[in-house]
Amino acid sequence: DGGITQSPKYLFRKEGQNVTLSCEQNLNHDAMYWYRQDPGQGLRLIYYSQIVNDFQKGDIAEGYSVSREKKESFPLTVTSAQKNPTAFYLCASSGRGQETQYFGPGTRLLVL
Amino acid sequence: KQEVTQIPAALSVPEGENLVLNCSFTDSAIYNLQWFRQDPGKGLTSLLLIQSSQREQTSGRLNASLDKSSGRSTLYIAASQPGDSATYLCAVTPPTDSWGKLQFGAGTQVVVTP
Secondary structure, eight states, X not given: OOOEEEEOSEEEEOTTOOEEEEEEEOSOOSEEEEEEEOTTSOEEEEEEESSTTXXXXXXXXXXXXXXXXXXXXXXXXXXXXXXXXOEEEEEEEESSTTSOOEEOOOEEEEEO | OOOEEOSOSEEEEETTOXXXXXXXXXXXXOSEEEEEEEOTTSOEEEEEEEETTOSEEEETTEEEEEETTTTEEEEEESSOOGGGOEEXXXXXXXXXXXXXXXXXXXXXXXXXXX
16 A cells, blocks of 8 residues: 555654654655645745755755655654744655655644 | 745635636746645645646546646636535646745635535
8 A cells, every 4th residue: 555654643842852753655756855834824845855865955944854864764853943843744755856746644743 | 936826715615516716826937736635634635737738637526727827727626515625725846957846825725515
């Protein structure tokens, strides 16, 4: 059953803490993406990766970091430098940069 | 900078009525345009993708048109059903040298009442 999985569904972050959101895909896609969605707003691109061991900053990369050590995995770390992390985070993948993107179910990050 | 706008932000229609959702963008230099559906608290599902050389795409009750010169796309949903209630987002892809940098509108929240 091919698709994208994200975990956890809900994540709570304490002040000054780094947290990592997981994204895994078994679609054999080269490209993977991380978006942030705030209420009433469209999605904004945080980071994207075209191939393993390579990634690029999106429009709102400050306070976030990523790695792409395996084709199937693209974890996102929300660092303590991100002062307003409360949002819905969506991971996506695509076969090539310009084809349809397929999205995971999302992770909601809340601050304690 | 490309800006994508969706008006109205919310729409309520009775079951059976046709839905018309609008998307406008400021820069006509796009590679393609996509329409997505998002259910509350869920990820996005791709509905239709229109390449910049195409004028429209159809899938079942859905039809999307694209007018690049005027910077507009319209999604038509025929004979709406309560199951069509969701938020619909459009997104444009910049020209070929900008991998994956989709620019999204804020979406139109649709409620179809029985």
